[in-house]
Amino acid sequence: MNAHRPRRSSLRWFSPRPARTLVRVAIAAIALTLLSGCAEWGFGGSGSANGTVTLVYSLWDTHEQVGYQQSINVFEKMHPDIKVDIEEIPYGSYQQKVTAEFITGQAPDLFWVNTPWLGSFVKNGMLTNLTPLIQASHINMAQYYPQLVALHSVGPKIYGLPKDWDTIALYYNKAYFNKLHLAIPANLSWNANGTGSFVTFLKAATTDKSGHNALSPQFNPNQVATYALGVSNDPQSGWGNYTAQAGGKIIPYPYAPVASLTTPQVNVGMSFLADTLTNAHVIVPGALSGPNANGNNLEQMFSQGQVAMWENGDWNTLAVKTSVTFPVGVATLPIGPVGRVSVFNGLIDGLNSHTKYPKQAWELEQWLGSPQSQAILGSGGYVWPAIRSLDPLFLKYWAKNGIDMSAFLTEAHGQVVNFPVSPGVGDALTEVVNDLGPAWLGTEPTHQALKTAQTDANYILRTS
């Protein structure tokens, strides 16, 4: 007799025909699923009920969302039969999530598109070509920055109405420069051989803990209190501007299946930062600026007075405003061998090529590309409107709030180079930044790191 068999009583509630119960339960559950699968339990999403269409609009910036909500409130008043649900998706997983949703047929009707993945979205057929709609609605494309129109076009097709732009400039610590009695000259420049007024100025603006600047023979590079410049290992807000100022390009032309990182011009620009300025101890060393020198620490270092000029894009203005205690100014980038060049970028609202409500989605797209909507976003200080004539609104907002943003505007009206667009370029640039890390950390020669970066970028661009 087996002592381990459980007593009957402990199982009395258990059906003597467990299998039959199992089958009944299975049938009930399957029926439930069939029902629920159809109705999806009323989960919100695109849908229409009694004449009202609900569109899903996705974005990633919590702060800008406030401005967009204001704009959409006006839109909904004008279109009582259209409701818009804003869905925030974190930036880190944005491209993946929208792509996965597109594969399952659940993508939002309108969604923000940033240039790193614009090429992929175009190639995947996720975006609607708006050209015929634009022509039918007689939208004047000349009101937008021509570079933005070019950025989002492939030949005669355009995949979104430009709605904002950004450039890169130098946020600087006014109190620090006042203390040093140093004014920032208007046209600092640098040469391919690493000399020029920019370098001299940076040396004057770098101080060690005993108060000596980098021009002084008593300067102690191991005891730097404040670095003149903080630049990150980044193709948009960091070295991308310097390689452009040297005449180099990340990819040779839009939608190119290869990169062009091993050209002499790119080398000049990259080496200027990773070698010349690093060795002169006037920029934050790669090891301090963040993992792989990605600049994650620079914002905090700037607010703590350890960096005099922080190079980054205008989307950081609110963060700067709230985290620093000193007055902040903005200076233009220096002039390189081919001129003063900034990386130029802007977002569009992609119109889902498989949306269930193309008419209504186009209404929303039109609205967001219109002067009325862009005025709301510009005057609220959220973004620079893509409509040139509305730029003063954004300028005025920040002037009222204590920061003069005209340097960004000066650059936008000057020489700019579009952020590279190609299928897979976002992933390719992630690899490139990883590969450049050693150059910034000084453990690998710059041209070597660029060669590795080129190989990895080529692979991804070729296979995307």
Next chain:
Amino acid sequence: MSVAAATTVIGKHRTTAVTSNPDRRRRVRTAFLFLTPSLIGVVLFLVIPVIFVMVLSLAQWNLLTPIKWVGFSNYANIFRFDGFGHSLLVTAYYVLLNIPVQTVLALGLALLLNSKRTGSALIRVICVLPFLATPVAMGVVWNWFFSPTGMINQFLAHLGITGPAWLSDQATAMPVIAFANIWQYAGYNMLFFLAGLQAIPLSLYEAASIDGGTKIQQFRRVTLPLLRPALMFVLVTGVIGSFQVFDTVYVMTAGGPGNATKVANLNIYNTAFAGFRIGEASAMSVVLFLIILVVAIAQFTYFNRRTTYEIA
């Protein structure tokens, strides 16, 4: 033997069974009917995918653009560009950290708890509790325990030791992940050893001690060899499972710090479902499959040559 049985035995040797032909055909039909659901499941969800993944490994595809056939180049590229070699090394490291410790612990627990003392039964049961825990949910709990100011470091602080940032330190990240897995499955594996221990007849131990064997000798000469089936089962299933670790890594380190815990399965997941590179991910899957297969077969061969199942 009953008449019924005898009839059946005779029936087997005739070209037509004692029972009529339509009846037999009906039974065969019923057999296939019984088999159909699981057969569909096996073919559709196991056999076809295995073939399909090998086909996909020869392609470059992201599900939205036309497929491009690229031959075997993915197999080279995953090592050259996707860091798959590193992932395999990291995974092997995890297996080596995890399996030996877990097996020894499971055996130790079984030996300790194979007792009639009060409390043993309760603790035996407690040991199995972690087996049911959702690995993802436990991963969150471990995140909390091993956070820089979490319980483990608080406890170490009492002893005067400053604990490392467990999950952000390249040296400690993988051991912590191995710990999570050991915690979860040591008790579960203990059960197999327990069953094995309990199947060893007392008479063997009596014989051994009569022959003058010490406890340790008894363990080595009697217990261990007869535990081989249990050991084989625990090792083979443990290794196969460990090569596919994903849940805890995803929640606790997401492959970091750096790539220190970017195990193979995570790499495949990122490649396929974040990067939508189906071809490369498929090639990675095939390589991992081959490795698991080779290791499992090696284990089978090793154990089969040396295992005693019967005790006479």
Next chain:
Amino acid sequence: MASVASVTPAARSASAATTTTSRPSLGKGIRLAVFYLLLLVILLVFVTPYLFSAFAAFKTLPEILAQSPARPPTNPTWDNFKTIFTQYDFGRYLLNTLIVTVILTAGQVTFSMMGAYAFARMEFPGRDGLFWMYLATLMVPNVVTMVPLYVMFAHSGLLNTYWAIFLPYVLGVPASVFLMRQYFMTIPKEVMEAARLDGCSESRILWRIVVPISRPIIITATLLAVVFGWNNFLWPLIVTNSNALQVLPVATANLNSNFNSQWNLVLAGSLVALIPMVILFAIFQKYIVRSISLTGINR
């Protein structure tokens, strides 16, 4: 008639490894002390993670950060659970997991059992070959089928539905078939033969005769299926992307990545996933402990 009970672990001496002949009582006392010390350590190691997370789920975040994890909550609050159920839809996720697990289990156990019976006690051409195929697929790790299954589901338009979550498992799996087949093989052939001669259909034999005497293995298979379905993470992660369709493991992981250091919320979420399994365990622990060992040794 061979006893079915012979499959359960035989009543050998449980203390085979630890019986001692008479020893001096001091040595015995020390052994006893060490034994119970070890038991205490084991108890602590396996219970404290559950216990402390349960404590933390009822504390506010400042309390969690300030107090030792070992301290029970002084003012236990349901707020964390309220938040995740009302603001973050955890009730929905709990329901999703229940639905999927029930369907998966019911289907998997039923269909595996049918297949197991066919392999164990029915005669039909190709039986052995087919069984070898089932055995072979046991070796196929999940990671291999993940990508191709996703592609297959994508092209059938089944992604992001309940179907996607349970379909690969609901028709029966080789492990379950193998498990129950081994058990059924220990049921003497004569039982079935007698029933057949009496004119019973195979169906009746299975449901009316075999199943009632196979309760232990069926419960084992059910428990294993429930645990698998409840805890399954990777597959639901890749086949669902709507928030509304998340199962608890996926929801817990997302909660963790969105609210990283808000331990109060994140641990409450984990508890929602862990507690039902603990309850299941408490109810069925005799079966779980006894029956998991049925799955392995006698291959």
